[in-house]
Amino acid sequence: MTHVLEAFQLVLDPGVLGTVLLAALFGLFVGAVPGLTATMATALLVPVTFLMAPVPAIACMVTASAMAIFAGDIPGALLRMPGTPASAAYCEEANAMTRKGQAERVLGASLVCSVVGGLFGIIVLVTTAPLLAEFALQFSSFEYFWLVLLGLTCAVFIAPGRPLKGMVSLLIGLLIATVGFENPAAYPRFTFGTEALMSGLQLTPVMIGMFAVSEVIRHALAPAGPAHLPARGMGRIFRGQGTLLRQQAVPVLRGSALGTAIGALPGAGADIAAWIAYGISKRFSRTPEKFGTGHIEGVVEAGAANNSALAAAWIPALVFGIPGDSITAIVIGVLYMKGMNPGPTLFIENPQNIYAVFIVFLLANLLLLPLGWMAIKLAKNVLRVPRRVLMPIILLFCVVGAFAINNSVFDVGVMLAFGLLAFGLEANRFPIAPTILGLVLGGMLEQNLVTSLIKADGNPAAFFARPLAAGLGVATILIWLSPLIRRALRRRTAAATVLH
Amino acid sequence: MRVNDIVSGTILLLLGAAVAAHALGFPAAHGQTIGPGVFPGSIGLGLVLAGALLMRSGWRQTPRAPAVEWDEGLRQPRFAANGALVIGTVIFYALAVERVGFFPSAFVMLAVLFLAFGVSRRWIAPLAAAVTFGLHFAFYSLLSVPLPWGWLERFAW
Amino acid sequence: MTRPSLAFLLLALVACPCRAAEYPTRPITFIVPWGAGGGTDAVGRIMASLLERDLGRPVNVVNRTGGSGVVGHSAIAHARPDGYTIGILTVEIAMMHHQGLTRLDGSSFTPLGLVNLDPTAIQVRADSPYQTLGDLMNAIREQPGKLKASGTARGGIWHVSLCGLLREQRIAPEAVVWVPSVGNAAGLLDLVAGGVDIVPGSHPEGRSLIDAGRVRSLAILDDNPSQLYPAVPTGAQAIGTRWSMGAWRGIGAPKRLPKPIAERLQAAVKRAYDSREFAEFMAQRGFGRKWAGPEEFAAFMAREDEQMGEIMRALGLAR
Numbered sequence: 001m002t003h004v005l006e007a008f009q010l011v012l013d014p015g016v017l018g019t020v021l022l023a024a025l026f027g028l029f030v031g032a033v034p035g036l037t038a039t040m041a042t043a044l045l046v047p048v049t050f051l052m053a054p055v056p057a058i059a060c061m062v063t064a065s066a067m068a069i070f071a072g073d074i075p076g077a078l079l080r081m082p083g084t085p086a087s088a089a090y091c092e093e094a095n096a097m098t099r100k101g102q103a104e105r106v107l108g109a110s111l112v113c114s115v116v117g118g119l120f121g122i123i124v125l126v127t128t129a130p131l132l133a134e135f136a137l138q139f140s141s142f143e144y145f146w147l148v149l150l151g152l153t154c155a156v157f158i159a160p161g162r163p164l165k166g167m168v169s170l171l172i173g174l175l176i177a178t179v180g181f182e183n184p185a186a187y188p189r190f191t192f193g194t195e196a197l198m199s200g201l202q203l204t205p206v207m208i209g210m211f212a213v214s215e216v217i218r219h220a221l222a223p224a225g226p227a228h229l230p231a232r233g234m235g236r237i238f239r240g241q242g243t244l245l246r247q248q249a250v251p252v253l254r255g256s257a258l259g260t261a262i263g264a265l266p267g268a269g270a271d272i273a274a275w276i277a278y279g280i281s282k283r284f285s286r287t288p289e290k291f292g293t294g295h296i297e298g299v300v301e302a303g304a305a306n307n308s309a310l311a312a313a314w315i316p317a318l319v320f321g322i323p324g325d326s327i328t329a330i331v332i333g334v335l336y337m338k339g340m341n342p343g344p345t346l347f348i349e350n351p352q353n354i355y356a357v358f359i360v361f362l363l364a365n366l367l368l369l370p371l372g373w374m375a376i377k378l379a380k381n382v383l384r385v386p387r388r389v390l391m392p393i394i395l396l397f398c399v400v401g402a403f404a405i406n407n408s409v410f411d412v413g414v415m416l417a418f419g420l421l422a423f424g425l426e427a428n429r430f431p432i433a434p435t436i437l438g439l440v441l442g443g444m445l446e447q448n449l450v451t452s453l454i455k456a457d458g459n460p461a462a463f464f465a466r467p468l469a470a471g472l473g474v475a476t477i478l479i480w481l482s483p484l485i486r487r488a489l490r491r492r493t494a495a496a497t498v499l500h
Numbered sequence: 501m502r503v504n505d506i507v508s509g510t511i512l513l514l515l516g517a518a519v520a521a522h523a524l525g526f527p528a529a530h531g532q533t534i535g536p537g538v539f540p541g542s543i544g545l546g547l548v549l550a551g552a553l554l555m556r557s558g559w560r561q562t563p564r565a566p567a568v569e570w571d572e573g574l575r576q577p578r579f580a581a582n583g584a585l586v587i588g589t590v591i592f593y594a595l596a597v598e599r600v601g602f603f604p605s606a607f608v609m610l611a612v613l614f615l616a617f618g619v620s621r622r623w624i625a626p627l628a629a630a631v632t633f634g635l636h637f638a639f640y641s642l643l644s645v646p647l648p649w650g651w652l653e654r655f656a657w
Numbered sequence: 658m659t660r661p662s663l664a665f666l667l668l669a670l671v672a673c674p675c676r677a678a679e680y681p682t683r684p685i686t687f688i689v690p691w692g693a694g695g696g697t698d699a700v701g702r703i704m705a706s707l708l709e710r711d712l713g714r715p716v717n718v719v720n721r722t723g724g725s726g727v728v729g730h731s732a733i734a735h736a737r738p739d740g741y742t743i744g745i746l747t748v749e750i751a752m753m754h755h756q757g758l759t760r761l762d763g764s765s766f767t768p769l770g771l772v773n774l775d776p777t778a779i780q781v782r783a784d785s786p787y788q789t790l791g792d793l794m795n796a797i798r799e800q801p802g803k804l805k806a807s808g809t810a811r812g813g814i815w816h817v818s819l820c821g822l823l824r825e826q827r828i829a830p831e832a833v834v835w836v837p838s839v840g841n842a843a844g845l846l847d848l849v850a851g852g853v854d855i856v857p858g859s860h861p862e863g864r865s866l867i868d869a870g871r872v873r874s875l876a877i878l879d880d881n882p883s884q885l886y887p888a889v890p891t892g893a894q895a896i897g898t899r900w901s902m903g904a905w906r907g908i909g910a911p912k913r914l915p916k917p918i919a920e921r922l923q924a925a926v927k928r929a930y931d932s933r934e935f936a937e938f939m940a941q942r943g944f945g946r947k948w949a950g951p952e953e954f955a956a957f958m959a960r961e962d963e964q965m966g967e968i969m970r971a972l973g974l975a976r
Contacts, residue, residue: 026642029638030643036643044643044644047644164550164553164554164557165554167546167550168512168547168550168554171543171546171547171550172547174543175519175540175543175544175547178539178540178543183536183539184529184532184534184536185526185529185532185535185536186529187526187527187529187536189523189526189536189540190522190540213586213590216586217583217586217587220573220579220582220583220585220586220616220617221571221573221574221579221580221582221583222573222579386619387617388614388617388618388619389614389617389619389627391613391617392609392610392613392614392617393610393631395586395589395590395609395613396606396609396610396631396632396635397635399590399593399594399609400606400635400639400645400647403597403645403647404639404643404645407645407646409594409595409597409598412590412593412594413594415590416587416590416591416594420587424501427501427502427571428502428503428508446539449534449539450532450534450539453533453534454531454532454533458533
C-alpha cells in the first residue's frame with residue numbers, strides 16, 4: 001500500500017501534471033491531423049523524454065497516444081478523413097452521421113466509448129497483466145495466420161454494396177502489400193528498381209491519399225457542391241450519451257474486450273482491433289442493413305476497441321518486454337533508458353513506478369473527457385470554414401504529413417497516386433475500406449503462411465496441430481461457412497414442413 | 501469518370517494477368533517451399549477471376565451502361581481545370597520543395613488553389629501567408645519535421 | 658564601387674564559410690536511416706547531442722527511413738561533402754549490396770568512427786534440452802534439417818551470422834532451417850511459443866526474455882564476454898571457435914570530405930564516444946560499446962563486407 005501512496009506522490013506532482021497536460025494537447029493535435037499517427041506522436045516525444053525523470057517520461061507517452069487515438073476520430077467524422085489508421089475502419093460511418101446532422105452525437109459517443117474502452121483496457125492491464133501476457137506468448141505463426149484470415153473476412157462484412165466489388169478492393173490492398181523486399185523470401189517485388197519502394201508502400205501516405213486527397217479532388221470537380229458542411233447540431237456533446245451507452249452496452253463491452261485481447265497480442269495493435277471490431281459489430285448486429293448509412297453501433301464498438309487495444313498493448317510490453325504494437329515498441333526503449341527494465345522484476349523492484357504508470361493511464365483517460373470535449377468544440381469551427389478555403393489547407397496538411405513520415409517527397413507522390421486511384425475506385429462504386437484492410441493485413445498473412453509452412457516442413461495439417469491454432473482455424477472456417485449452413489438448415493426445415 | 505463493368509472488368513483482368521505473369525518470373529527462394537511469386541501470383545489470378553466475373557455481369561446487364569460516362573464536373577472545363585490544378589499543385593510542391601524551400605512552394609500551392617476555388621482576391625495572399633507560417637510553426641518548430649529551407653537557407657531558424 | 662554593393666560584398670565575406678578553420682558555422686544535419694524510437698535512433702540522438710556540445714552548433718537529427726535503411730544511407734552518401742551532413746551507418750550497409758539491393762557499401766562514406774558492436778549470441782528456450790553450444794552443434798550435426806532458427810529476415814544479419822558459424826564448424830548451412838521473421842523480438846516470441854528452436858541475436862534484444870527466465874543464452878560469439886551477461890561463455894570457451902560477427906553502428910559522412918573538416922569531426926566523435934554520458938547511456942540500453950578510429954573503421958567495414966559476401970554467396974542470397 002505504501003507503494004501505491006508513493007506512486008500517487010510521483011504522479012500528483014505539479015511538474016508531472018503539467019507535462020501530462022502538454023502531452024495531451026500535443027497528442028490531440030497530432031491525432032487530429034490526417035497523416036500524423038499516434039505512433040508518430042510517441043516517436044516525436046522520444047528526444048523530449050531524454051531529459052525527463054522516468055514517471056513523467058512514460059506519462060507523456062501514455063497520454064499523448066491515448067489522446068491521438070481518440071482525436072483521429074474527429075476529422076474522420078467531420079471530413080471523412082481519418083486522422084490515424086485506427087479510425088479508418090469506421091470513418092465513413094461516422095461521416096455519414098455528420099451528414100445527417102448528428103456530428104455532435106457521433107463525436108460525443110466516440111469520445112465516451114474511447115474513455116470506456118481505455119478504462120476497460122487499463123483494468124485488465126492492472127489486474128490480469130501477467131496472465132494475459134502468458135496467453136499471448138502461446139501465439140505462434142499458426143495462430144496468427146488464422147487470426148489474420150479472420151480479420152480479412154471482416155472485409156466482406158464491412159464492405160457496403162456488391163460483395164464482388166469489395167473483393168476487388170481487398171485484392172488491390174493485398175497486392176499493394178506485396179510491394180517491396182520485406183517479404184519472407186527477401187526478394188524485391190514490384191519495386192521497378194527504385195530504392196524508395198524497397199520497404200514497400202506504407203500505410204499512412206496511402207491512407208491519406210485514399211481518404212483525404214480523393215476528397216479534395218472530388219470537391220474540385222463538384223460543380224454544385226455545398227459551400228459548407230452541415231454544421232447544425234453541435235450544441236451539447238454529452239447530451240444523451242448516458243442513454244446511448246446503456247442501449248449500446250453490449251457492443252461497447254464486446255469492443256472493449258476484443259480490443260484488449262487483440263492489443264495484448266504482440267504485433268496486432270489498435271488499427272487491426274478497430275477493423276475486426278467493426279466487422280464483428282456488423283456481423284452480430286440485429287440491424288446489419290443500417291451499417292454504412294450512419295449507424296452508431298459499429299462506431300461505438302470500434303471506437304472502444306482501438307482505445308482498449310492501446311492500453312492492452314502494454315501488457316506484453318511490461319511483462320516480457322515484447323511490444324504489443326508499434327507504440328510500445330518505442331516505449332520499451334524508453335523504459336530501458338529510464339532504468340525501468342520491463343519484465344517480471346519490474347513489478348518487484350520498482351512497484352511504485354509501475355503503479356505510477358497505471359495511475360497515469362487512469363488519469364489520461366479521465367482527462368480525455370474534458371480535453372476531448374474541448375477538441376470537439378474547437379474542431380466544429382472547421383465546419384464553419386467555407387470549403388473553398390478549407391480544402392486547399394487540408395491538401396497542404398496532407399502533403400506535409402506525408403512528407404513527415406519518412407522526411408521524403410517520395411511519399412508525397414505515393415499519396416497523390418493513391419488519391420487518384422481512390423477517386424477512380426469510388427466513382428465506380430468500389431469501396432476503399434477493404435483496400436486499406438488488405439494493406440494492413442497482407443504482409444502479416446503472407447509472413448505467417450510462409451513461416452508456418454517452413455516450420456511444418458510443408459505439411460498443411462500443422463495448421464490444426466496446436467490446440468489454440470485448431471480452435472481459431474475451426475472458428476474461422478465456421479464463420480465462412482455459416483451462411484451456407486444456415487441456408488442448408490432453412491432448406492431442410494422448409495422441406496420438412498412440406499412433408500408434414 | 502465512370503466506366504461500365506465490362507471496361508472495369510477488362511482493366512482488372514489485364515492488371516491481374518500482368519501481375520501473375522510478372523510474379524511467375526520471381527526466382528524460387530532457396531530453402532523455402534513457397535517462393536516470392538506465389539502470393540502475388542495468386543492475387544493476380546484472383547484479380548483475373550474477379551475481372552472476368554465483372555465482365556460477365558456487365559455483359560448481362562440490361563440496358564447496358566455506356567462504356568465511359570464523364571462526371572458533370574469533368575465535362576465542364578472550369579471544374580476539370582480545378583481538378584487538374586489539385587493534382588498539378590501537389591506535383592509542383594513535390595518537385596519544388598527541396599530546391600525552393602517550404603515557404604515559397606506552400607504559398608504558391610495555397611494561393612493557386614484559393615484562386616481556382618474562388619476565394620475573394622484580396623484575401624488570397626494574406627490567407628495563404630498566414631496558413632503557410634502557421635503550418636511551418638506547427639510542423640517545423642513543434643513537431644521538428646525538417647521542412648526544407650531551399651532558397652531561404654540563410655534565414656533558417 | 659557603390660556603397661551598397663561594397664556592403665553586400667563585406668556581408669558575403671562574413672557569411673561565406675570559406676575557411677575550414679571556421680567550421681562549423683551553421684547547423685549540422687545528422688541522418689538516421691531508421692525510424693524514430695528504435696535502437697539506432699537512440700544511439701544517433703545521444704551522439705548528435707554530444708556532438709552538438711563539442712561543435713558548438715545545433716546538430717539536428719533527421720530520420721530518413723525507407724528501403725530498409727538504403728534510403729537513409731544513400732542520403733548520407735550523396736549529400737554535399739561539406740561536413741554539414743553526417744549520419745549513422747549500420748551493419749546493413751555491408752550486406753545489402755551483396756543482394757543487389759543497392760550499390761552503396763562501406764567505401765561510399767568517410768568513416769568517422771565505430772561506436773557500437775553487439776555480437777551474435779545464441780539463444781534457446783529455457784526448457785530446451787540443449788545446455789551448451791556444444792550440445793546444440795552436436796544435435797545439428799546428428800539430425801541436419803530438423804532444428805529451426807529465426808530472428809531476422811532471410812539474409813539478415815543473424816541469419817548470415819548463424820550460417821557463418823555453421824560453415825566454420827564444417828556443418829552445411831542448410832542443416833538449420835531458417836524461418837524468416839520481422840525483427841528479433843518476433844523470432845524470440847516464436848521461440849517461446851515453441852515454433853522454432855534457436856534464435857541468434859544480440860543480448861540487448863534478448864534481454865527482457867532472458868531476464869524473465871523464458872530464454873537461455875548458450876554463448877556469445879565474441880572474444881570478450883558479454884557486457885550484459887558476463888557469465889555466458891564466449892564462443893572460444895564453449896566450442897573453441899573464434900568465429901565472430903555482430904550488428905554494429907558507426908558515424909560516417911559523405912566521401913571526399915575535406916581533410917580539416919574530417920579531422921575536426923573525427924576528434925569530436927572520439928570525444929563523444931569517450932564521454933561519461935555516452936558510456937552511461939549505452940550501459941542503460943545494454944548496447945555494447947566498441948571503438949574503432951577512422952582507418953580501423955574503414956578496415957573493419959571492408960573485412961565485414963568480404964566475410965558477409967562469402968557467406969551470402971554460399972547461401973545463394975547474393976545476386
